[in-house]
Amino acid sequence: MPRTPLPCDADHSTAKVSYRVVPWQRRKGYAREAVRAVTAWAFAERGLSRVQWEHSVANTASCGVALACGYRLEGTLRSAFVTADGVRQDVHVHGRLAADTGYDVQG
Ligand SMILES: CC(C)(COP(=O)(O)OP(=O)(O)OC[C@H]1O[C@@H](n2cnc3c(N)ncnc32)[C@H](O)[C@@H]1OP(=O)(O)O)[C@@H](O)C(=O)NCCC(=O)NCCS
Numbered sequence: 001m002p003r004t005p006l007p008c009d010a011d012h013s014t015a016k017v018s019y020r021v022v023p024w025q026r027r028k029g030y031a032r033e034a035v036r037a038v039t040a041w042a043f044a045e046r047g048l049s050r051v052q053w054e055h056s057v058a059n060t061a062s063c064g065v066a067l068a069c070g071y072r073l074e075g076t077l078r079s080a081f082v083t084a085d086g087v088r089q090d091v092h093v094h095g096r097l098a099a100d101t102g103y104d105v106q107g
Helices: 030-044 060-068
Strands: 014-016 050-056 072-082 088-097
Touching: 030 050, 030 060, 050 060, 050 072, 060 072, 060 088
Parallel strands: 014 050
Antiparallel strands: 050 088, 072 088
């Protein structure tokens, strides 16, 4: 958690975050705690300006974690994701800037 080291784009001082919690440990606040920690590290230690992530609009859990960690909903990419069953879905883009404060930043 996160699954891989934070993939960074040094030229633009940005990174993308993703995460997964094993099913039997969900809804205990682990994703929120981990994302907040890695976000603080990205800004304070890596000096990044922006962290973002994307999720299928069907993934309400991921959307909830994003908002709980102060990642604003910035927009929707239409038909940008294909499920394992071949169904195309829209994708939400969330972003948090180093200048944002608190964890209640809503888009
Ligand atoms: C998304 C995922 C990482 C959430 O992990 P988690 O540890 O259960 O999340 P948290 O307990 O930290 O939840 C934080 C907040 O997110 C929201 N949330 C989490 N799971 C939710 C769900 N199933 N439905 C609705 N909201 C949810 C809630 O607002 C929650 O706060 P609350 O419990 O106080 O109401 C987990 O469900 C998962 O691994 N899913 C499969 C992988 C995945 O979809 N990864 C994201 C890919 S973009």
